[in-house]
Each structure stands twice: as structure tokens, then as C-alpha cells.
Amino acid sequence: MALTRVRFVAGRAGQWKIDEVRVIRGETLSDASRLSHGEEPALPSTEGGNWVLEGVRSSEKYTERGERDELTKVQPDLGRPTSLRGALIPICKRPSWWALAQDERRALFEDRSHHIKIGSKYLPAIARRLYHARELGGPFDFLTWFEFAPENAGAFDELVGRLRETEEWRYVDREVEIRVRR
């Protein structure tokens, strides 16, 4: 069964207007005026794009059953009419992260950094969808897409700020935050 592929195209067209391309760590992405975001079968055209990022919706690598059951209760879908703001955050993790064994990564991810617990505090206000990109060979390991109402922009800033203070984030060696509106 093939996984659903996603594509982000930054250029002069697209449903989202780019407010800011802000580099958090490492190399930035070039500026552009609009961003397209679409999953199969509605992948946006790459024509005229300044940059294109692709990923897939895949199985969860760290979330356990109990956590997923809790998330499912409060997790909103994408595309809410009130979600007039969005953000794309592509990140790469250091080779030292990927050299860890599964139980070590899980311990860093949740037991020590509370990644799921922090994210769930901002549900349902901040909708998020994780795409995996590392095995596809692109420049980033993950592409996370967020959608929220304008009045929740402060909560979004707080969420990503808290994640960036975690021990897990010491393993991030490239991160760009692309803020958009529609």
C-alpha cells in the first residue's frame, strides 16, 4: 500500500501567502511570496517554484497506543475554515540522533523532552501534521505543517518555543520556520 505523498512549493502561486521565512538553525530557504501545500492526489505543480519539499505520511515512530488514543480525541483535521494562519517547519536532525537506538530516541523524545505532552497541550487550537522526508533523500528529515486561527498565533509561538528548549532539540541541526496566511 503506497503512502500518501505531500508536496510544498514556494513560488509566486499558491493558496498561502508567505509572511516570513525565518531560519532557526543552519541554512535558510530562499524567500518567496506564496506557498502551495497539497497531498496526493492533489499534489501542486512544481512549475515556477523557488523550492519544493516533499514528504510522506507514514507510520508513527515513537507514539505509543495510549498516547495516540489521547491525541485522537482532541486532534483536529486540517482545513478548518478558521485556520487562516499556518506554518511549515522543515527540520533535520544530527547524525548523532540517527545513530541512537530506538529506545534511546524514544526516551529523549518523550520521557526527557515531552514532545507529545507539550504538543497535546496546544490541541485542538494548533492542528499539526507530520510528514517524513529523510528516507526520500531530500534536504530535510521532517516537514511539519501547522494550521491555526489568527488569535492562536501566540500559542503557536509558545509551542515551538517550548519544543526548541528541549533536550531533543539539541539534536536539530537545521530548522526553518515559514509562516503563512490565507
Add this chain to the structure above:
Amino acid sequence: MALTRVRFVAGRAGQWKIDEVRVIRGETLSDASRLSHGEEPALPSTEGGNWVLEGVRSSEKYTERGERDELTKVQPDLGRPTSLRGALIPICKRPSWWALAQDERRALFEDRSHHIKIGSKYLPAIARRLYHARELGGPFDFLTWFEFAPENAGAFDELVGRLRETEEWRYVDREVEIRVRR
């Protein structure tokens, strides 16, 4: 950091002679006389291939630190001069496997099916390397490559036979065994 890509090409050329293409479950792969196997930067040409399978060497999804340390002590590298026999086993797992949470898959994989424990009993006789293919969008989720000496062909049969009897294997819905020699 890009992952190392692998390519298997079945056709009329290649360092391995195909002895048998045996379907274990689901649709088979077409017959061919020779198999090429190469990792970047030595990917074999796809020209004239009856079929081509690609994957990547990626992080381990279930192996814990203690298990990896044990494996590392006994795990041989590929390419031993005595490894005159080989096997490529591409498999696909059912959607119900992928719908499980990480802790459920881990429990099935090792606590209930002893995947690592069984495999390690056949080390260093049977060298193996796992490639991930699911996120690449190919027809299989995993490609496992085995190498061994002719006198260990019986041990190889025993190893895959034991794995196929596990609870984990009930989630396999396509499996083909390609046996080769050089």
C-alpha cells in the same frame, strides 16, 4: 545527511546467478537469470532489467541499545569471500501492521515474535542487511539481503522458516524469496 541508497536489478547481467524466484505469499516477481546488488556510489544500471527494487539503509525502528550492542559483536559485514550464496527477500506488511502504534509493533516484533533473538542465533553464519523501501513508494516495504557460505544454506532455510512461523509474520502479505549464488 542523505541515506545510502541500494538497488537490486534482475536481468541478464549481474554478479549473482539466480537459482530460484520463489513466491512465499502474494504476487511473485518475474524470473530472471542474474541479479545485481549495489549500494551508492556503486548503484547498478537499470538497463535491461526485468525488475528493479530500491531501498535505503536507515535507522533501526525496533532495535534497542542492548540488543544492538549484542548484535554488533557478532554481526559480519557483507562481501565475505566465503559468502558464495545469497538471498534477497522483499516483503510487504499488511495495513493492519502499519496501523499499530510503535509500542504495539515493538511488542509483536520482539517480545512475542523474537525477531532479533532468532536472527542473532544464526550470526555470524548468515550475514544480513535490511533496507527500508516503504517511504520510497516502491512495491515492497523492506528488502532484506542475506549472504552465507554454501554449507550454511540449511541454516538459512531454518532461519527464514522460524521467522515465518511467528506472530509478526501474520502481518506479511507479500513475500518473495530470490536465491542466488556466485
